[in-house]
Amino acid sequence: MRIEASAPDRGQESFSEHGVTRRLGGRWLTVVSAVALAFSTYQLVVAAFHPFSSLVTRSFHVGFLLTLTFLLYPSFRHGARLSKVGAGDTALAIGAFLLCSYQWLYEGELIQRAGDPTIADLWVGTALIILVFEAARRILGLALPLVCGAFLLYGLFGNYFPGDLAHRGFGFGQIVDQLAFGTEGIFGIPTLVSATYIFLFILFGSFLEHAGMIHLFNSIALGFVGHTKGGAAKVSVLSSGLMGTISGSGVANVLTTGQFTIPLMKKFGYSGVFAGAVEATSSMGGQIMPPVMGAVAFIMAENLNVPYAEIVKAALVPACLYYATAFWMVHLEAGKKRLLGLPKEQCPDPWQAMRAQWHLVLPLAALVWMLFAGYTPMYAGMTGLSLTAILILGSAIAARLSSTAFRYVFWLAVGLSSATLVKWGVYPVLAVIVALVAIAFSVKGGRHTLHNLKNALIDGARQALPVGVACAIVGVIIGVLTLTGAASSFAGYILKVGEHSLFLSLMLTMLVCLLLGMGIPTIPNYIITSSIAAPALLKLGVPLIVSHMFVFYFGIMADLTPPVALAAFAAASISKESPMQTGLKAVQIAIAGFVVPYMAVYDNALMLQGNPSVLAVAYIVGKALVAIVLWGAAAIGHLRAPLAAWERVIAALAAFLLVAALPLTDELGLALAVLFILWHWRRSIAGAGETAP
Structure with missing residues (x-):
C-alpha cells in the first residue's frame, strides 16, 4: 500500500x-x-x-x-x-x-x-x-x-x-x-495594496493550487521526511512550509494541507492535540515565508516605501528559524514517545514527483527572480500568474504527448518562450494565452482544463474577500488617526516607558498585538499597532523595517494564542480535539515566533539589516539555533533521553541567556549550553549502556 x-x-x-x-x-x-x-x-x-x-x-x-x-x-x-x-x-x-x-x-x-x-x-x-x-x-x-x-x-x-x-x-x-x-x-x-499586489498574489496561489502544486508539495514532503523518526509530523511541517511559499494565509493552509497531514499524524501515534498544534504552527508560518508572504508584507512595503524584496530579505532568516523550531519540536516529541516514521515503501519517490511535475516550479522561480531583480511586485505577480495560466492550458497539450522526453521539451519551450515574451510586454503573453485557449477547445481534455482555469479565477476572487474587506474597514482607523493625530498619544507613552527600558517597550507592543489579535485579523492588527508603536520604537533606535516586522510577527502569533486562536480552531475542527488545548500546545511549538523578533531588535543582522557581514549573520543565526535546541529540550522534556526537571531549568536558562542582549550573556549562555549538552550526551550514553542487553 x-x-x-x-x-x-x-x-x-x-x-x-x-x-x-x-x-x-x-x-x-x-x-x-x-x-x-x-x-x-x-x-x-x-x-x-x-x-x-x-x-x-x-x-x-x-x-x-x-x-x-x-x-x-x-x-x-x-x-x-x-x-x-x-x-x-x-x-x-x-x-x-x-x-x-x-x-x-x-x-x-x-x-x-x-x-x-x-x-x-x-x-x-x-x-x-x-x-x-x-x-x-x-x-x-x-x-x-x-x-x-x-x-x-x-x-x-x-x-x-x-x-x-x-x-x-x-x-x-x-x-x-x-x-x-x-x-x-x-x-x-x-485598499490600494489589496487592489493591486494582494489580489494578484492570491490569484497566483489559486492558479498554482489548481495546477497541482499541493500534490507536488505533499509528495516531496512524504518522500524526503515521511520515513524518518516521527515522519508524519515532519511531513506536516515541510508541506505546510512549502504551501506557505505560495499561499500567504495561515488558516487557509490548515484547511488544505491539514486535511491530509492531521489524520496521518494521528494514524502514526501522535495525539490529536499535538497533531492539530503542529499543523496550526506550520501553517501560520506561511505568512512570513517568502516569496509570497501574507498580505501584511505588501502593505508594509507600501507604507515604508521600500521594495518588496527588502521585506522578503528581512523575513527570510526568521522564517527559516520558525520552521526549524517546528521541525525540532516534532523531532523531540517523536523521540520522547518513540514514534517511528512511515514505511519507506509506502512513501512516494520525491525525485520522480519532481521529474513529473517540475514545470510547476517555473512560475514560482520566475516570481522569486523578478522580485530580487528589482521588478515591482505587481509586474512580478502578473508574470507569475501569466506563466501559471500558460502551464494550466499547456497541460492539456502535454497530456497528449506520449513520450516523457517530448513533454520535457514542450515544458522547457513553454517556459523559455514565456520568459522571453514577458520582457516584450503584456500583448505577446496574451497572444500565447489566447492561442492556447483556442487549441484547448480542439484537444481531448482541453475543455476540462478551461473549466479548471475558470474555477481558479472564481476561487481566487472568493479567497480575496476577507483580506479585501479587512483592508477597507481598517481604513476607518487610519482615517481617524490621521485626522485627529491620536497615534502620537500612545507613541508618547511608549517613549516614556522606553526611556527606562527598551525591553519593556517591546513587551508592551507585543501585548497590544496579542490582545488586539484576540478578535481581529492580522492586517488590521498590524495597521493599528504599527501606526502607534512603530514610530515610537524608531525613536528608541529600532530600525523601521525591524520595528514593523516585530509588530507583524506578533500579529501572526495572535492567531496561535488562546483564547481566540483561529489557526488552532481550524486545526481542532479536523483533529476533533479541544481548540484551547490545541492553541496552548501550538504556542509551545512556536516558541521561536516569540523569541526571534526580540533577537532581531537587539541584533539587526538576524533580519539582514545594516549590510551585516557574513560572519555577523552566521554568529546570530548559530546562536539562535542553539537557543532553539535548548528551548525545545526544555519545553518537550527530551533531548537524546528524557530530561529531569532541573535539567529542563538549566536548558531554559542557557537559552534565555543566549536571547538576552546584555554584557557577557552570550558567553555565559554558550558556556552553559556546552556544559549541559556534554553532560546530557554522557548521561544518555551511560543510560543506553545500562539498558542494553
Missing part, C-alpha cells in the same frame, strides 16, 4: 474562518460565479493596462468586494436560508456596487470640491461606510467592526474626552469626506 499525497478535499471543511457562506446552486450559483469571474477579470485588466486612476481602481475593487460579500454571506449565521440570496441582500449587493461607482462617475467634481462635500456626497459616503461595516461584520465577525466603530466614535465625539485624549473636534461632513472619498480612509493604502 502506498500513501497517496493527494490534494485535500475542500468539501470536508467543518471550520469556517470567515462566517457562514451560502451553498448556492442553479441560477444563483451562476450569478455569483459570473460576478467572481468579472472581479478577477477586472483585476487582471487593471494590472495589465491600468485603465483607471488610482482612486477609481480602489473604489471598483471595494465595489466588487461588497457585492460578492452580500451575495455569499447571509446577515445572520443561524436561521438563514443558505440555498438562495434574498431580495434584501440582492439590493445591498447592487446598491454597494453603484455607491462605489460614484467615485468614477463624479471623479472630477469630487476632486474640485474636496473638503467641502455636498448633501449627495454625504448621503453616498455615509451609506458606503455603513455597508463596509456590515460586510465586515458578516465576513469577519463583530470584533473588528466594534474596534473600528470605537475609532469612528472617537473621531465624532473625541473633543469631549478629558485631558490629552481630546482633539479639537471635527464635523460630521469632515469625517465622512475623510473616510469615504479621500486616500486615507476606506480607499487608503491598505
Whole structure:
C-alpha cells in the first residue's frame, strides 16, 4: 500500500474562518460565479493596462468586494436560508456596487470640491461606510467592526474626552469626506495594496493550487521526511512550509494541507492535540515565508516605501528559524514517545514527483527572480500568474504527448518562450494565452482544463474577500488617526516607558498585538499597532523595517494564542480535539515566533539589516539555533533521553541567556549550553549502556 499525497478535499471543511457562506446552486450559483469571474477579470485588466486612476481602481475593487460579500454571506449565521440570496441582500449587493461607482462617475467634481462635500456626497459616503461595516461584520465577525466603530466614535465625539485624549473636534461632513472619498480612509493604502499586489498574489496561489502544486508539495514532503523518526509530523511541517511559499494565509493552509497531514499524524501515534498544534504552527508560518508572504508584507512595503524584496530579505532568516523550531519540536516529541516514521515503501519517490511535475516550479522561480531583480511586485505577480495560466492550458497539450522526453521539451519551450515574451510586454503573453485557449477547445481534455482555469479565477476572487474587506474597514482607523493625530498619544507613552527600558517597550507592543489579535485579523492588527508603536520604537533606535516586522510577527502569533486562536480552531475542527488545548500546545511549538523578533531588535543582522557581514549573520543565526535546541529540550522534556526537571531549568536558562542582549550573556549562555549538552550526551550514553542487553 502506498500513501497517496493527494490534494485535500475542500468539501470536508467543518471550520469556517470567515462566517457562514451560502451553498448556492442553479441560477444563483451562476450569478455569483459570473460576478467572481468579472472581479478577477477586472483585476487582471487593471494590472495589465491600468485603465483607471488610482482612486477609481480602489473604489471598483471595494465595489466588487461588497457585492460578492452580500451575495455569499447571509446577515445572520443561524436561521438563514443558505440555498438562495434574498431580495434584501440582492439590493445591498447592487446598491454597494453603484455607491462605489460614484467615485468614477463624479471623479472630477469630487476632486474640485474636496473638503467641502455636498448633501449627495454625504448621503453616498455615509451609506458606503455603513455597508463596509456590515460586510465586515458578516465576513469577519463583530470584533473588528466594534474596534473600528470605537475609532469612528472617537473621531465624532473625541473633543469631549478629558485631558490629552481630546482633539479639537471635527464635523460630521469632515469625517465622512475623510473616510469615504479621500486616500486615507476606506480607499487608503491598505485598499490600494489589496487592489493591486494582494489580489494578484492570491490569484497566483489559486492558479498554482489548481495546477497541482499541493500534490507536488505533499509528495516531496512524504518522500524526503515521511520515513524518518516521527515522519508524519515532519511531513506536516515541510508541506505546510512549502504551501506557505505560495499561499500567504495561515488558516487557509490548515484547511488544505491539514486535511491530509492531521489524520496521518494521528494514524502514526501522535495525539490529536499535538497533531492539530503542529499543523496550526506550520501553517501560520506561511505568512512570513517568502516569496509570497501574507498580505501584511505588501502593505508594509507600501507604507515604508521600500521594495518588496527588502521585506522578503528581512523575513527570510526568521522564517527559516520558525520552521526549524517546528521541525525540532516534532523531532523531540517523536523521540520522547518513540514514534517511528512511515514505511519507506509506502512513501512516494520525491525525485520522480519532481521529474513529473517540475514545470510547476517555473512560475514560482520566475516570481522569486523578478522580485530580487528589482521588478515591482505587481509586474512580478502578473508574470507569475501569466506563466501559471500558460502551464494550466499547456497541460492539456502535454497530456497528449506520449513520450516523457517530448513533454520535457514542450515544458522547457513553454517556459523559455514565456520568459522571453514577458520582457516584450503584456500583448505577446496574451497572444500565447489566447492561442492556447483556442487549441484547448480542439484537444481531448482541453475543455476540462478551461473549466479548471475558470474555477481558479472564481476561487481566487472568493479567497480575496476577507483580506479585501479587512483592508477597507481598517481604513476607518487610519482615517481617524490621521485626522485627529491620536497615534502620537500612545507613541508618547511608549517613549516614556522606553526611556527606562527598551525591553519593556517591546513587551508592551507585543501585548497590544496579542490582545488586539484576540478578535481581529492580522492586517488590521498590524495597521493599528504599527501606526502607534512603530514610530515610537524608531525613536528608541529600532530600525523601521525591524520595528514593523516585530509588530507583524506578533500579529501572526495572535492567531496561535488562546483564547481566540483561529489557526488552532481550524486545526481542532479536523483533529476533533479541544481548540484551547490545541492553541496552548501550538504556542509551545512556536516558541521561536516569540523569541526571534526580540533577537532581531537587539541584533539587526538576524533580519539582514545594516549590510551585516557574513560572519555577523552566521554568529546570530548559530546562536539562535542553539537557543532553539535548548528551548525545545526544555519545553518537550527530551533531548537524546528524557530530561529531569532541573535539567529542563538549566536548558531554559542557557537559552534565555543566549536571547538576552546584555554584557557577557552570550558567553555565559554558550558556556552553559556546552556544559549541559556534554553532560546530557554522557548521561544518555551511560543510560543506553545500562539498558542494553
